Amino acid sequence: MTAYASQTGERRRAEPRKLRFSRGGRDTTGRMLGVATGCVLAFMYAPIVTLMIFSFNTNQITKLPLTGWTLDWYEMAFSNSELMAALGNSLIVAAAAVVICLTIGIPTAFAMDRYEFPGKVVFRRLVLLPITLPGLITGISMLNFFSIVGVPLSLWTVVVGHGTALTAIVVTNVYARLQRFDRRIEEASSDLGARPWQTFLRVTLPNIRNAVIGSSLIAFTLSFDEIPVTFFLTGRDNTLPMYIWSTIRRGMTPEINAIGSVIIGTSIVLLLLSIFIMSEPGRGRRKAL
Amino acid sequence: MNHLQRRQLGFAALMSGPIVWWGLVLLVPYAIMFMISFYSRQFPFHVPDFQFGNYWKIIVEDQYYMVLMRSLKISLFVSLAAFALAYPLTYYLAFKVRSHRVRMIIYVATIIPLWVSYLLRAYTWKTILGTEGILNSFLMWTGIINEPISLFLYNQFAMVITMAYIFTPYMVMPLFASLEKIPRNLIEASKDLGIGRLGTFWRITLPLSVPGILAGFTFTFCLSFGDFISPQLVGGPYSNMISNVVATQFGIAMNWPMGSALSMVVLFIVVAIITMSDRFERAGRLDLG
Numbered sequence: 001m002t003a004y005a006s007q008t009g010e011r012r013r014a015e016p017r018k019l020r021f022s023r024g025g026r027d028t029t030g031r032m033l034g035v036a037t038g039c040v041l042a043f044m045y046a047p048i049v050t051l052m053i054f055s056f057n058t059n060q061i062t063k064l065p066l067t068g069w070t071l072d073w074y075e076m077a078f079s080n081s082e083l084m085a086a087l088g089n090s091l092i093v094a095a096a097a098v099v100i101c102l103t104i105g106i107p108t109a110f111a112m113d114r115y116e117f118p119g120k121v122v123f124r125r126l127v128l129l130p131i132t133l134p135g136l137i138t139g140i141s142m143l144n145f146f147s148i149v150g151v152p153l154s155l156w157t158v159v160v161g162h163g164t165a166l167t168a169i170v171v172t173n174v175y176a177r178l179q180r181f182d183r184r185i186e187e188a189s190s191d192l193g194a195r196p197w198q199t200f201l202r203v204t205l206p207n208i209r210n211a212v213i214g215s216s217l218i219a220f221t222l223s224f225d226e227i228p229v230t231f232f233l234t235g236r237d238n239t240l241p242m243y244i245w246s247t248i249r250r251g252m253t254p255e256i257n258a259i260g261s262v263i264i265g266t267s268i269v270l271l272l273l274s275i276f277i278m279s280e281p282g283r284g285r286r287k288a289l
Numbered sequence: 290m291n292h293l294q295r296r297q298l299g300f301a302a303l304m305s306g307p308i309v310w311w312g313l314v315l316l317v318p319y320a321i322m323f324m325i326s327f328y329s330r331q332f333p334f335h336v337p338d339f340q341f342g343n344y345w346k347i348i349v350e351d352q353y354y355m356v357l358m359r360s361l362k363i364s365l366f367v368s369l370a371a372f373a374l375a376y377p378l379t380y381y382l383a384f385k386v387r388s389h390r391v392r393m394i395i396y397v398a399t400i401i402p403l404w405v406s407y408l409l410r411a412y413t414w415k416t417i418l419g420t421e422g423i424l425n426s427f428l429m430w431t432g433i434i435n436e437p438i439s440l441f442l443y444n445q446f447a448m449v450i451t452m453a454y455i456f457t458p459y460m461v462m463p464l465f466a467s468l469e470k471i472p473r474n475l476i477e478a479s480k481d482l483g484i485g486r487l488g489t490f491w492r493i494t495l496p497l498s499v500p501g502i503l504a505g506f507t508f509t510f511c512l513s514f515g516d517f518i519s520p521q522l523v524g525g526p527y528s529n530m531i532s533n534v535v536a537t538q539f540g541i542a543m544n545w546p547m548g549s550a551l552s553m554v555v556l557f558i559v560v561a562i563i564t565m566s567d568r569f570e571r572a573g574r575l576d577l578g
Contacts, residue, residue: 033381040378044402047413061421065430108307115300134515136532140552141318144325164314225406227518241408248412260409271404
């Protein structure tokens with residue numbers, strides 16, 4: 001998932017080559033592929049759009065035909081105190097998880113970029129493990145850990161779990177940015193008499209800022225939506241996905257469609273925002289336009 | 290303080306936090322999980338022990354072995370379905386779309402669903418495929434069928450569709466990256482040498498996209514192998530995946546040693562697949578400048 005973020009920047013460079021064989025004339029294969037692409041996109045979006053449409057439908061059951069428009073389900077969702085408490089919990093957990101991701105992820109990225117140390121390859125693999133392995137493994141290993149150490153499960157154990165699972169996102173994004181960062185700028189800064197911390201604050205930090213903000217947004221969104229780790233690590237309190245999960249296993253309610261549409265809308269906005277931020281206006285954007 | 294010392298101090302300052310953190314939340318929990326997998330069960334909890342009974346059971350008892358085989362089979366089907374969806378799309382994007390902007394927009398559009406709540410995307414398929422769902426009510430409404438068909442939901446078919454839907458973006462990303470990397474002049478050269486489109490595809494494009502295919506299969510396979518949410522939502526009684534069995538051991542079955550042993554098996558399989566695909570990719574990688 002993080003590979004994507006660093007790719008958008010790179011892709012632009014490969015642009016100028018044009019394909020000779022697809023220019024002019026009739027290209028039946030191209031058309032068929034175009035139709036196939038359209039179908040896949042429709043397949044990707046139809047369920048999401050369906051969910052949103054039914055969140056406005058009056059019928060209690062999610063079925064066709066549509067019976068009429070209403071905002072009742074939204075009203076119901078937002079006046080459901082249990083659901084709202086879960087929403088609050090999720091926001092707290094996601095924010096706290098992002099704090100962990102940043103405090104651990106940024107130094108890790110710097111160390112990997114700037115120092116050679118024994119076991120670096122192993123360390124790198126280890127750090128990336130939680131996003132490569134199924135969330136289930138992270139959840140269970142930490143559940144075992146907390147139970148042996150004697151830490152009672154709560155929202156805070158969930159925060160630690162999310163922090164562990166998602167820090168790799170910050171590490172990979174910041175590391176990718178640091179690799180492209182011209183170190184001579186830092187040297188220039190220190191030649192001009194800046195103290196190391198001044199150089200860091202005024203030269204290095206502004207340069208990695210976009211990667212930091214972008215990966216924080218992604219980590220936030222993923223934590224907000226997380227189930228496999230939360231499933232094992234939560235105590236009495238529910239996060240929003242856990243609440244939805246327990247509700248939809250019993251049956252489907254239009255209320256879930258409503259809160260679901262809100263979540264989907266918000267995460268798409270956050271995602272577009274992070275893409276926009278990470279695409280570094282000064283460099284790539286101008287070329288693309 | 291000389292330069293080397295200063296560097297070492299900087300490294301220590303940078304890494305002491307992350308090393309303690311990674312050790313505490315990654316290494317120690319994995320070690321504990323490994324340890325508990327040798328414990329024996331004793332009602333109501335478990336006692337320290339060193340025996341291989343849990344692992345032995347996974348091989349000889351059908352309830353574990355069959356489920357393991359089924360999980361491998363389903364994950365393979367999911368990967369194949371995702372591949373069938375993703376290849377035409379990425380091929381179209383890489384070779385047929387001439388405008389860079391359009392290409393980027395379609396690419397981002399296929400990736401966006403990744404950030405839309407995983408749970409809600411699985412849930413929409415439940416609302417679509419159910420007996421009172423959208424597909425059935427649509428078919429009845431239009432008069433194609435008179436009775437709702439219960440064959441859509443709660444079986445392995447529903448599971449494959451749902452997971453393919455969820456994980457296709459993970460196939461799209463590496464495929465697109467590898468297809469875009471193929472030098473266009475190789476394809477033109479092949480055409481100049483009089484090899485037809487199909488021949489060029491078989492002999493040039495497909496072989497050169499193998500790294501992407503491999504990476505895509507690894508992602509989708511491992512993700513569906515570790516998923517326990519979708520199977521529980523849309524899979525029926527005979528669609529238990531290994532991850533569901535693991536989750537049960539920590540829930541109602543209350544057999545943590547067994548659950549830990551199963552987790553170790555899942556962990557081993559996933560790491561083995563990742564390592565293997567890494568090796569293959571490295572061995573088969575062609576330097577195309």
